[in-house]
Amino acid sequence: MDKKRNIIVGQSGGPTAVINSSLAGVYKNAKERGFHKVYGMLHGVQGLLDEQYVDLSTQIHSDMDIELLKRTPSAFLGSCRYKLPEIHEQPELYEKIFEILDRLEIETFIYIGGNDSMDTIKKLSDYAIVKGHSQKFLGVPKTIDNDLALTDHTPGFGSAAKYIAASTKEVIRDMLGLAYKKEMITIIEIMGRNAGWLTGATALAKTEDCDGPDLIYLPEITFDMDKFLAKTKELLQQKSSIVIAVSEGIKLADGRYVCELSGGADYVDAFGHKQLQGTASYLASYLGAEIGCKTRGVEFSTMQRSASHMASRVDVDEAFMVGGAAVKAADEGDSGKMIVIDRVADDPYMSAAGIYDVHRIANNEKMVPREWVNEEGNYVTDKFISYVEPLIQGDYQPFMVKGLPQHLVLRKD
Amino acid sequence: MDKKRNIIVGQSGGPTAVINSSLAGVYKNAKERGFHKVYGMLHGVQGLLDEQYVDLSTQIHSDMDIELLKRTPSAFLGSCRYKLPEIHEQPELYEKIFEILDRLEIETFIYIGGNDSMDTIKKLSDYAIVKGHSQKFLGVPKTIDNDLALTDHTPGFGSAAKYIAASTKEVIRDMLGLAYKKEMITIIEIMGRNAGWLTGATALAKTEDCDGPDLIYLPEITFDMDKFLAKTKELLQQKSSIVIAVSEGIKLADGRYVCELSGGADYVDAFGHKQLQGTASYLASYLGAEIGCKTRGVEFSTMQRSASHMASRVDVDEAFMVGGAAVKAADEGDSGKMIVIDRVADDPYMSAAGIYDVHRIANNEKMVPREWVNEEGNYVTDKFISYVEPLIQGDYQPFMVKGLPQHLVLRKD
Numbered sequence: 001m002d003k004k005r006n007i008i009v010g011q012s013g014g015p016t017a018v019i020n021s022s023l024a025g026v027y028k029n030a031k032e033r034g035f036h037k038v039y040g041m042l043h044g045v046q047g048l049l050d051e052q053y054v055d056l057s058t059q060i061h062s063d064m065d066i067e068l069l070k071r072t073p074s075a076f077l078g079s080c081r082y083k084l085p086e087i088h089e090q091p092e093l094y095e096k097i098f099e100i101l102d103r104l105e106i107e108t109f110i111y112i113g114g115n116d117s118m119d120t121i122k123k124l125s126d127y128a129i130v131k132g133h134s135q136k137f138l139g140v141p142k143t144i145d146n147d148l149a150l151t152d153h154t155p156g157f158g159s160a161a162k163y164i165a166a167s168t169k170e171v172i173r174d175m176l177g178l179a180y181k182k183e184m185i186t187i188i189e190i191m192g193r194n195a196g197w198l199t200g201a202t203a204l205a206k207t208e209d210c211d212g213p214d215l216i217y218l219p220e221i222t223f224d225m226d227k228f229l230a231k232t233k234e235l236l237q238q239k240s241s242i243v244i245a246v247s248e249g250i251k252l253a254d255g256r257y258v259c260e261l262s263g264g265a266d267y268v269d270a271f272g273h274k275q276l277q278g279t280a281s282y283l284a285s286y287l288g289a290e291i292g293c294k295t296r297g298v299e300f301s302t303m304q305r306s307a308s309h310m311a312s313r314v315d316v317d318e319a320f321m322v323g324g325a326a327v328k329a330a331d332e333g334d335s336g337k338m339i340v341i342d343r344v345a346d347d348p349y350m351s352a353a354g355i356y357d358v359h360r361i362a363n364n365e366k367m368v369p370r371e372w373v374n375e376e377g378n379y380v381t382d383k384f385i386s387y388v389e390p391l392i393q394g395d396y397q398p399f400m401v402k403g404l405p406q407h408l409v410l411r412k413d
Numbered sequence: 414m415d416k417k418r419n420i421i422v423g424q425s426g427g428p429t430a431v432i433n434s435s436l437a438g439v440y441k442n443a444k445e446r447g448f449h450k451v452y453g454m455l456h457g458v459q460g461l462l463d464e465q466y467v468d469l470s471t472q473i474h475s476d477m478d479i480e481l482l483k484r485t486p487s488a489f490l491g492s493c494r495y496k497l498p499e500i501h502e503q504p505e506l507y508e509k510i511f512e513i514l515d516r517l518e519i520e521t522f523i524y525i526g527g528n529d530s531m532d533t534i535k536k537l538s539d540y541a542i543v544k545g546h547s548q549k550f551l552g553v554p555k556t557i558d559n560d561l562a563l564t565d566h567t568p569g570f571g572s573a574a575k576y577i578a579a580s581t582k583e584v585i586r587d588m589l590g591l592a593y594k595k596e597m598i599t600i601i602e603i604m605g606r607n608a609g610w611l612t613g614a615t616a617l618a619k620t621e622d623c624d625g626p627d628l629i630y631l632p633e634i635t636f637d638m639d640k641f642l643a644k645t646k647e648l649l650q651q652k653s654s655i656v657i658a659v660s661e662g663i664k665l666a667d668g669r670y671v672c673e674l675s676g677g678a679d680y681v682d683a684f685g686h687k688q689l690q691g692t693a694s695y696l697a698s699y700l701g702a703e704i705g706c707k708t709r710g711v712e713f714s715t716m717q718r719s720a721s722h723m724a725s726r727v728d729v730d731e732a733f734m735v736g737g738a739a740v741k742a743a744d745e746g747d748s749g750k751m752i753v754i755d756r757v758a759d760d761p762y763m764s765a766a767g768i769y770d771v772h773r774i775a776n777n778e779k780m781v782p783r784e785w786v787n788e789e790g791n792y793v794t795d796k797f798i799s800y801v802e803p804l805i806q807g808d809y810q811p812f813m814v815k816g817l818p819q820h821l822v823l824r825k826d
Contacts, residue, residue, distance in 0.1 A: 011590075014591075015586075015587045015590045015591065042593075043593035043594075046593060046594070047593060072586070073583055073586050073587065073590075074583075074586040074587045074588075074589065074590030074591075075590035075591075076590075078589070078590055078591075078592075078593055079590050079591055079593075080593055081591075162816055162817070165816075165817055166722060166817050166818055167716055167720075169817060169818065169820070170486055170487075170715075170716060170719040170720055170721065170722070170818075171714075171715055171716065171719065173428075173485070173486055173487040173719060173820060173822075174428045174486065174487045174715045174718065174719040175487075175715075176487065176491070177424075177428045177487030177488035177489075177491055177492050178427075178428065178487075178488075178491075178492055178494075179491075180455075180456040180459060180460060180491055180492075180493055181456075181459070186715075204816075204817065205817070207814070207815060207817060207819075208814075209819060209820045209821070209822045210820070210822070277694070277709075277710075278694070281690070281691070281694075296690075296714075296715070297690075298712075298714045298715060298716075299711075299712060299714065300716075301584075301709075301711045301712065302583075302584055302587045302588075302599075302709070302711060303580055303583060303584065303711070303713075303716070305587065306583040306584065306586060306587040307580075307583055308583065309579060309583070309723065310722065312816065389815070389816070392816040392817070393815070393816040394816070395813060397810070400808060401620070401621075402620060402802070402806070403575055403578075403617075403725065403802070403805040403806040403807070404575070404578055404579050404582060404617065404618070404620060404805070405579055405582065405583075406620075406622060407582070407586060407622045407623070408622070409586075409622045409623070
């Protein structure tokens, strides 16, 4: 009897609206390619180490379930923010992982995640090669931040950008409806610690029925409080309602985050990243005090990464595609690779899955190029907009049950 | 030649997702009833006093425009937070308004708004009666807060409730995807200064695929910090991820708002209302410090009142209905009245427009009944849920252009 061809898939890092579409792509493609079992690790490698996994066929029973999974935000299997130690630091941990993989007769290990997850794929595939294990390790990109190198863009980014642009339009309309004979400033805070892709996406709100934000500040450009105040005052000479989009990660020349100025808590996560929040409310208070006008800080908060109800069809479909492409690559013998998205054409937009060695990818953050930001450093250029616009097109209507979007959730029996 | 039958309509107070559906209802019904011109005051009575108005036929050219208007959030005509003085305090201001209405040959004056707007209708209709003016004054209810008396509910509430419930589901899913072997508390802050209708609507997130929030704190119930902490700790014994919904308006026994504890700014608006913000982030910091676990504050902010992309079909249709019913009432001779929504039946849900004397309505705030909140004061009862659930049903798909919801905006030529 042939050795069982089993596959295991995990999800890691921050939630997105489409990380489950990639999971659906892995599941469907694996079934079509004749894999025997498709396991899902619960809460990524961290859960796997605790032997937490499910047979996905106990969860996904129909094509309808697959469609529902594509419309479910956040990690269906649960995620983790767990960083594998270097191999020499804790070899017993690697031994344990491979013992579990051997026991489950795993042929292919697929990990859906961002930079930190690709680091996991790199370490596990390196270990397998060194120790002569036969499993294949493939990475599937995922992050709303769009900061992965080599891929044109990341699944999750387009849907977050679409939610952000749509909500920015609504916030602007909200403010304009209220503003009469008084100055109003709204500051919108967007996720993106180091890369300003999502903050720049607020520029998409500039459409025939909306002027879009007036100023956009990305984390790639050093934030200057005095220039910011002067620019805001200058704009108030021309118009009475101003909307400013800022990244949560904007920093002063001395390296401090703007949100640190408010004296908020300094939470540090498992990867040593500072928790950033409060930039908009700090700047709103600051401008309110300096200018004496009405101000409001708005955070799109976790909604921007989990709003499946406003997902982009391009994004959902590409997330599904890269999940399937990872299975195909493994099936054809690849390992230690990450699937990427190549932009085949701009107009009409076309994309295809490509593949790269994961050693070339891990831990390189892709920033917004300086030339895609204007000279003053307070708006994105047309090139930026042309790049993002195709990624927010189309929609997947949520399955509405009792007036609300329905999700597929893990059944633990 | 007959006297011209003209009508003027204005919008006042805070934005909602469906205030423009009422405007569309006024316009369409007025045209069908043979009114000559339909004027729109820009920024309500405040703009009217500056002679700011438009002929709506220059803005609405087709049935398509009407459909687009129904899908456009915030006041299309611009709103105001302007309170008319008592008649004896500033009679010249009333003279000016009626001079403008006479000049425009206005037969009917319709004002779409909340408590403060119904106060305007009352004063203007009182003045007209005392001075022998023939214009009719009708109020159309509008507020996300659902705090108007005599009407079963207010247009705008259902859509805000739907957005809040849908986003609460997504925020909960987001947190559950991340939570593994660590405690996490998410505090969601909802609008509603004195009335907890919207905060209670988070309970609708409890569905077959979601447990909903764990605790719900309405502004009607005095907030006790010690009990809150004790209850949270008790829940953490049973589960590691907790979601708590709080109203922005929760107050301590000594009358202070919880958000005041953070030492934030005390902005007071034209109606003397304090600007409330920061309750969630204050409570998140507080629990983080007391319990030592990861916490996050999430504000749905202005998105909850302007998210037309997640509007309830029941709400949009009812908003349209009450707009049309105001025109009909005036056409049949009513004045000094507000249109209300009567709930005709629960299952299946049916509603119809009713009418009340505006003197019975103005400045009475409708609170969540104490018996619709559980004994502990930290969740709503099934009666509350049965009341709200029909109001979030159905949707109006946004008209998507270039990947984003399109809005009808005022053309100023």
